[in-house]
Amino acid sequence: MNVDERYAQGAEGLRDDVTRFLADLIERPSLSRDENAVVQRIGEEMKAVGFDDVVVDGFGSVIGRIGDGPVHIVFDSHIDVVNTGDPSLWRTEPFTATIENGVLYGRGASDNKAAIASMVHGGALLRRLGIDTSRFTLWVVGTVQEEDCDGLALEYLLTNTIPKAEIVVLGEATNLQVYRGHRGRAEFALHTTGRAAHASAPERGVNAIYRMAPIVEQIEALNERLASDPFLGKGTVVVSKIDAQTPSLNAVPDGCTIYLDRRLTIGETVESARAELEALPSVQEGAATVELLTYEGRAYTGLTLSTDKYFRTWVTPEDHHGVRAAVETSERALGMTPQIGRWVFSTNGVSSAGKLEIPTIGFGPANEVYAHSVDDQCPVDHLPLAAAWYAAFPERYVAAAGAR
Numbered sequence: 204m205n206v207d208e209r210y211a212q213g214a215e216g217l218r219d220d221v222t223r224f225l226a227d228l229i230e231r232p233s234l235s236r237d238e239n240a241v242v243q244r245i246g247e248e249m250k251a252v253g254f255d256d257v258v259v260d261g262f263g264s265v266i267g268r269i270g271d272g273p274v275h276i277v278f279d280s281h282i283d284v285v286n287t288g289d290p291s292l293w294r295t296e297p298f299t300a301t302i303e304n305g306v307l308y309g310r311g312a313s314d315n316k317a318a319i320a321s322m323v324h325g326g327a328l329l330r331r332l333g334i335d336t337s338r339f340t341l342w343v344v345g346t347v348q349e350e351d352c353d354g355l356a357l358e359y360l361l362t363n364t365i366p367k368a369e370i371v372v373l374g375e376a377t378n379l380q381v382y383r384g385h386r387g388r389a390e391f392a393l394h395t396t397g398r399a400a401h402a403s404a405p406e407r408g409v410n411a412i413y414r415m416a417p418i419v420e421q422i423e424a425l426n427e428r429l430a431s432d433p434f435l436g437k438g439t440v441v442v443s444k445i446d447a448q449t450p451s452l453n454a455v456p457d458g459c460t461i462y463l464d465r466r467l468t469i470g471e472t473v474e475s476a477r478a479e480l481e482a483l484p485s486v487q488e489g490a491a492t493v494e495l496l497t498y499e500g501r502a503y504t505g506l507t508l509s510t511d512k513y514f515r516t517w518v519t520p521e522d523h524h525g526v527r528a529a530v531e532t533s534e535r536a537l538g539m540t541p542q543i544g545r546w547v548f549s550t551n552g553v554s555s556a557g558k559l560e561i562p563t564i565g566f567g568p569a570n571e572v573y574a575h576s577v578d579d580q581c582p583v584d585h586l587p588l589a590a591a592w593y594a595a596f597p598e599r600y601v602a603a604a605g606a607r
């Protein structure tokens with residue numbers, strides 16, 4: 204293995220800086236649509252460590268640039284976090300970075316603030332090592348609102364600010380391995396209608412909940428027979444919520460709605476998923492309607508973007524030069540051969556790869572099992588290692604793309 208010691212050694216020298224920066228980010232809570240304070244802090248750090256340019260786009264994502272060569276490489280981490288849930292279930296203060304036995308705890312540590320901290324300092328290291336930036340432009344972006352609507356902010360940014368991106372590296376937690384895809388998803392609502400009547404005489408009405416009941420059962424059974432893929436796994440469907448519309452608790456309800464989380468494996472699309480639902484005998488007998496939900500997100504900047512809640516399945520082929528460059532980067536900068544895997548959850552790759560068809564891969568610190576959990580954490584050792592990887596990737600990518 205051809206290890207270049209400069210990366211690991213250089214990154215070790217910035218261990219304290221990147222750790223302190225991550226602690227600062229955790230101490231700025233940044234729930235979705237309220238990311239302004241963390242955006243300002245990231246922008247300051249980018250300027251301090253020598254990025255050539257830092258801007259905030261109309262939707263509120265922060266964008267730092269290094270170099271101005273022809274190959275546009277984008278490193279993306281989202282910078283919003285989910286809420287804490289019941290804080291009493293946490294061992295540590297959720298919005299205070301706490302280090303115990305070499306592990307840093309706090310909301311957003313694994314998802315996804317360790318990544319943006321490492322990416323910014325990876326850029327700093329790249330500069331400090333004097334790497335020739337004439338052949339690439341490195342964009343490090345911290346995107347907003349990913350937890351509410353994956354892909355929306357990155358799509359806006361890749362359409363408006365960085366339209367020539369050739370490769371996107373997502374920092375979502377991979378435990379320092381290389382990932383190359385995940386299942387897509389769609390959110391549907393199904394509605395049944397009935398006729399309200401006094402609950403003392405149910406025979407006078409039509410109960411919308413009873414019309415929905417066999418639909419719920421058939422959706423549970425549908426989950427068992429959905430398609431599977433050897434790499435991405437099986438498509439799934441979950442009834443995640445049920446609502447009824449009724450004149451009173453002493454009435455026959457005249458409306459019922461269920462909400463579905465549908466995960467889509469290879470070969471499944473929003474159209475195929477909708478057709479499967481509409482073909483269920485209970486949906487036809489109950490005259491249920493199937494609706495694809497939409498998302499409308501008002502950013503802290505005031506800009507509102509909206510989208511259908513359909514997030515495409517994506518996989519970058521294992522033999523793609525971006526994946527090859529990622530493996531070579533791990534070998535050269537970290538002295539290890541990574542496993543090639545995929546995420547269980549969904550990421551901003553639904554827009555970069557799924558919608559815009561820009562080759563996308565993943566490399567990030569922390570283990571995805573801690574995302575959204577009360578044990579949200581990242582090993583401190585991951586921070587300099589990830590920074591070394593991010594510093595080394597652009598050069599490896601340009602070499603692999605040139606040899607293609």
Ligand SMILES: [Zn+2]
Pocket residue numbers: 281314315349375574
């Ligand atoms: Zn995430």
